[in-house]
Amino acid sequence: MKSLLSFIIRYHYFILFILIECFSITLVVNNSDYHKAIFLNSSSNISGRMYEYVHSVSQYFDLKTTNIRLNRALAHLKSRSEIAYKRKNVEELKKTDSLYIKQYYFIPAQVINNTVNRQNNYITLNVGKNHGVKKEMGVFSSDGIIGVVKDVSDNYASVISVLNRNLKISAMVKHSGYFGSLYWDGIDYHYVIMKDLPNHISISKGDTIITSGYSAIFPKGILIGKVFKVNEIKEGAFMSVLVELSADFKRLSHVIIVKNQLKEEQQSIEKNSKYD
Amino acid sequence: MIRYLPRNIFRFIFLVLLQVLVLNNIQFSGYINPYLYVLFILLLPFETPGWLLLVFAFFLGLSVDIFSDTIGMHASASVFMAFLRPFVLQLIAPRDGYEIGKLPRVYYYGIVWFFKYSFLLILLHHLFLFSIEVFNFNSYYLILVRTFLSVIFTTVLVIISQYIIFRK
Numbered sequence: 001m002k003s004l005l006s007f008i009i010r011y012h013y014f015i016l017f018i019l020i021e022c023f024s025i026t027l028v029v030n031n032s033d034y035h036k037a038i039f040l041n042s043s044s045n046i047s048g049r050m051y052e053y054v055h056s057v058s059q060y061f062d063l064k065t066t067n068i069r070l071n072r073a074l075a076h077l078k079s080r081s082e083i084a085y086k087r088k089n090v091e092e093l094k095k096t097d098s099l100y101i102k103q104y105y106f107i108p109a110q111v112i113n114n115t116v117n118r119q120n121n122y123i124t125l126n127v128g129k130n131h132g133v134k135k136e137m138g139v140f141s142s143d144g145i146i147g148v149v150k151d152v153s154d155n156y157a158s159v160i161s162v163l164n165r166n167l168k169i170s171a172m173v174k175h176s177g178y179f180g181s182l183y184w185d186g187i188d189y190h191y192v193i194m195k196d197l198p199n200h201i202s203i204s205k206g207d208t209i210i211t212s213g214y215s216a217i218f219p220k221g222i223l224i225g226k227v228f229k230v231n232e233i234k235e236g237a238f239m240s241v242l243v244e245l246s247a248d249f250k251r252l253s254h255v256i257i258v259k260n261q262l263k264e265e266q267q268s269i270e271k272n273s274k275y276d
Numbered sequence: 277m278i279r280y281l282p283r284n285i286f287r288f289i290f291l292v293l294l295q296v297l298v299l300n301n302i303q304f305s306g307y308i309n310p311y312l313y314v315l316f317i318l319l320l321p322f323e324t325p326g327w328l329l330l331v332f333a334f335f336l337g338l339s340v341d342i343f344s345d346t347i348g349m350h351a352s353a354s355v356f357m358a359f360l361r362p363f364v365l366q367l368i369a370p371r372d373g374y375e376i377g378k379l380p381r382v383y384y385y386g387i388v389w390f391f392k393y394s395f396l397l398i399l400l401h402h403l404f405l406f407s408i409e410v411f412n413f414n415s416y417y418l419i420l421v422r423t424f425l426s427v428i429f430t431t432v433l434v435i436i437s438q439y440i441i442f443r444k
Binding site for chain 2: 016020021024026027028029051054115117118119122124158187
């Protein structure tokens with residue numbers, strides 16, 4: 001016992017280092033498993049509140065461009081709304097709509113913290129449980145997709161950005177309908193890689209890439225970006241392309257969260273058929 | 277030792293805030309991020325006991341982590357750096373050793389010594405940080421490029437800070 005004690009005292013520096021280092025690395029590993037250590041990340045209240053305060057100042061610098069973009073998005077929506085169409089037949093409009101049920105709700109939010117320079121980037125939003133946000137909801141802006149909600153606290157949400165090596169998104173080539181999966185390689189925040197596309201399809205620079213809607217997180221048809229380069233090297237029966245993101249991740253401000261009413265239903269039926 | 281405490285606590289808070297509010301928003305070409313907060317560990321007095329060094333480093337890294345959603349990454353990197361600090365100090369000790377009452381600053385030991393000291397430790401810190409960030413060794417080329425560019429940037433900032441803020 002005495003010799004053990006003297007050993008500990010003699011090498012206390014090294015032992016303490018090993019202990020703290022193991023503890024830190026456990027934190028890293030558990031956190032990448034991304035359900036634990038919730039209480040410490042930036043959706044927790046102290047840092048969330050501070051970022052919100054900082055953002056309330058810094059958002060003024062972006063005000064002009066944000067207004068222009070919001071205006072553009074508004075014009076786009078207006079052109080789809082009722083007032084943009086002329087009534088064809090008055091009687092038709094009186095019928096109640098039993099053909100469609102509402103599947104998606106959209107929650108507006110503001111980005112209060114955002115990074116693009118790490119390998120695993122996260123975004124903090126100023127909405128949380130109180131506003132109806134839950135885990136694994138999709139997030140997009142008027143320009144394109146942004147990410148998926150990772151954690152929520154009462155008033156804040158932490159979002160895994162598309163610029164995160166842990167996130168994969170199901171994507172689709174708009175004109176042909178072939179789908180693949182989209183991920184970031186950690187190099188340049190303008191570009192992501194879309195892989196698992198079949199070898200034989202024709203795809204060229206400038207083709208539009210949209211969300212496929214298979215994953216129940218995003219509705220089908222949200223813009224992701226445009227094909228920037230087609231990789232010459234084929235990987236077996238599949239190929240990959242470099243996609244230029246349409247959203248500028250360096251200047252995110254206003255985003256929209258997708259709430260899918262039918263998500264549980266889709267996931268439960270998919271789960272059932274998995275075990276067959 | 278005790279008389280250094282208030283100014284070190286102030287420096288701790290100042291550097292963490294500077295890091296998370298200003299420097300984390302600086303990136304050139306997606307590669308280069310300065311991590312100036314390690315300056316806190318560099319500037320601790322020579323006679324700081326080892327265990328305190330490690331504890332300080334852990335909380336320093338953890339505070340940066342909490343604000344940047346990277347739990348454990350900066351904490352483990354700065355603990356690693358703090359652990360190696362006494363060995364680096366030994367390695368580059370001037371001929372007469374370190375005198376009690378002096379601090380690890382350009383003012384006392386000159387620019388060459390300080391450059392060696394800060395460059396070595398910042399290199400170790402950044403190498404550890406970027407390796408643990410990627411967590412696999414497939415993209416070692418990317419890690420090396422990012423490490424060297426960021427090390428240069430951080431070292432320049434640390435040395436500039438010696439001439440502007442911590443002159444004595």
